[in-house]
Amino acid sequence: MADHQPFPPGARRGERPAAVSACPSCGDLAGRGYPECRFCVELVDQVWLPDWHALLAAEQLSEGGSGERELAELVLEDEVGRYSWTCTDWAMTLVTCSQCGVESATGALDCLRCAMAEAARWSWHHSGAGDVITPAEHALRVARAVLRAPHRSRDVVASTWRLLIPFLLVGEVATVGQVQRLRAHVLAGHYSDLAACATHVQLVGLPEIYWRRDESARGDHQVRLDHPRAPRAGVVEVQVPTEA
Secondary structure (H helix, E strand, C coil), rough: CCCCCCCCCCCCCCCCCCCCCCCCCCCEEEECCCCCHHHHHHHHCCCCHHHHHHHHCCCCCCCCCCHHHHHHHHHCCCCCCCCCHHHHHHHHCCCCCCCCCCCCCCCCCHHHHHHHHHHCCCCHHHCCCCCCCCCHHHHHHHHHHHHHHHCCCEEEEEEEEEEEHHHHHCCCCCCCCHHHHHHHHCCCCCHHHHHHCCCCCHCCCCCCCCCHHCCCCCCCCCCCCCCCCCCCCCCCCCCCCCCC
């Protein structure tokens, strides 16, 4: 296997869209149709693919070749932080769960192996340090993971990330307060109105719904997107990515 620095950064190779635009296939804002819309899939996954292609090249393997699946399994079995988070995520899309037979970490909630794979995914971030993954990159990572298996989260969580992902793709980041207000409006049945917002400012610049107001809140600040802790040895600790 090729040598790699500890916790190499991810999502720094490909080009991001310069601005949010309508998807020519599904008609929604590009990215929001992920993972059902082919164009949205290509737009979102182009953040991950360049790192995976670079790893394939380093290992002298070709995409779709007989060795790609084996490499994906090795990436997931190796020590945490040897590969970029983008390569870890992409490897998961190539490996099927030995218990339920679907893509790793996307099975039904009662699939223990999918739950363990999802928890293990986030151990990369807990062990990493420095600027190897920015808040914007982490938000995009959470959004993609949730949308690939929306049935594993509450409807409001999946809907909130679906609304945000077109803007995350161009580098926008919402504050904690903005995300909480957005989720409150989704709960209040305003998804259609929110989906009509053409800019990030319009989407997150919402007034608080009075019954969601928290007078003890500290105010808006850069979002801290928490995620599951890695399971301790001998203990199966199943958590899901942040709902904020």
